[in-house]
Amino acid sequence: MSATGKGWRDLPRGAVIEDAGNAREYLTGDWRTERPVWDEEKCINCFFCWVYCPDAAIIVKDGKVRGVDYAHCKGCGICAAECPKRVQAFTMVKEADAAAAEAKAKAEAAEKGGCC
Numbered sequence: 001m002s003a004t005g006k007g008w009r010d011l012p013r014g015a016v017i018e019d020a021g022n023a024r025e026y027l028t029g030d031w032r033t034e035r036p037v038w039d040e041e042k043c044i045n046c047f048f049c050w051v052y053c054p055d056a057a058i059i060v061k062d063g064k065v066r067g068v069d070y071a072h073c074k075g076c077g078i079c080a081a082e083c084p085k086r087v088q089a090f091t092m093v094k095e096a097d098a099a100a101a102e103a104k105a106k107a108e109a110a111e112k113g114g115c116c
Helices: 048-052 078-082 095-111
Strands: 034-038 058-061 064-068 090-094
Touching: 034 064, 034 078, 034 095, 048 058, 048 078, 078 090, 090 095
Parallel strands: none
Antiparallel strands: 034 090, 058 064
8 A cells, every 4th residue: 555545456547548538638649759741732532541540630621631630640650651642642741840840930920920
């Protein structure tokens, strides 16, 4: 028994989903080392990415792919692998490179008087 009065048998088991449908509560996007960058111009809305994404991180609205939910995307690359080779609407990039590019774009927009 520990100082809290609970032994190991009293602790909740890890990696157990006790309540069905609670995955949206857990933001797992910080785990990735690579991120999929989606090119709207190339996308043919075949939905292969959406079907195969194990994290339901492909955003679909009004019958079209609209982007990637980076708060839940773990960067596995399945979307890029399943996207038809003639299309290649997804490109996997290093997370650090993507974050640096976003910061640079944000700084340039601020210099030009743009928002955010």
